[in-house]
Amino acid sequence: MSSNRAKQLSKLLSVPSSATKVNLPRVVLITALIVVGVVARFLPYPPNFSPIGAIALFAGATLGSRFRAALIPLSAMLLSDLWLGIHSLMPIVYGCFLFNVWMGSRVRSRINPVSLAGVSITGSFVFFLMTNGACWFAAYPHSWAGLVSCYTLAVPFFQNTLMGDLFFTGVLFGSLGLAQWRYPVLRSGHQVGCVE
Numbered sequence: 001m002s003s004n005r006a007k008q009l010s011k012l013l014s015v016p017s018s019a020t021k022v023n024l025p026r027v028v029l030i031t032a033l034i035v036v037g038v039v040a041r042f043l044p045y046p047p048n049f050s051p052i053g054a055i056a057l058f059a060g061a062t063l064g065s066r067f068r069a070a071l072i073p074l075s076a077m078l079l080s081d082l083w084l085g086i087h088s089l090m091p092i093v094y095g096c097f098l099f100n101v102w103m104g105s106r107v108r109s110r111i112n113p114v115s116l117a118g119v120s121i122t123g124s125f126v127f128f129l130m131t132n133g134a135c136w137f138a139a140y141p142h143s144w145a146g147l148v149s150c151y152t153l154a155v156p157f158f159q160n161t162l163m164g165d166l167f168f169t170g171v172l173f174g175s176l177g178l179a180q181w182r183y184p185v186l187r188s189g190h191q192v193g194c195v196e
Contacts, residue, residue: 060104
């Protein structure tokens with residue numbers, strides 16, 4: 001009985017060799033674009049003009065595995081937050097970036113300027129609503145006036161978030177599209193090599 005279960009478990013865990021093939025040049029390019037985006041977080045931008053939301057969308061749309069895609073923005077945020085400063089709203093902020101990863105995975109099969117703009121704007125709105133709701137709860141009077149004050153004071157930051165998300169989404173997806181046009185081997189349909 002136990003050997004039968006072991007065989008069933010082994011069959012479930014085995015992956016056909018065709019599924020383990022990866023396009024190494026594409027993975028290298030995507031990783032390089034993400035690293036550049038992470039480094040860009042340390043450049044002197046206006047507050048909330050950040051590449052992380054776009055990186056989360058990009059990782060979700062291009063890396064295939066949602067788990068791997070989620071590790072990219074969360075690792076980038078954690079490593080940079082260790083340098084820039086830890087704060088109490090980190091779980092909400094990180095949750096918003098996980099939402100962007102999920103949205104990126106939803107547009108994977110139909111990447112075009114309209115869908116990318118749509119998910120980028122949606123991600124900016126969700127980030128604005130969630131993080132400022134948490135900020136209101138943590139630091140403002142729990143009243144209608146406190147809520148209005150919190151969101152009103154956050155509007156300039158929202159503008160920066162929206163511009164940053166749109167800009168970096170354009171840069172990341174545009175760079176990948178340009179590279180795929182110039183070098184067809186980078187397209188997702190091409191399978192090169194095999195990962196053991």
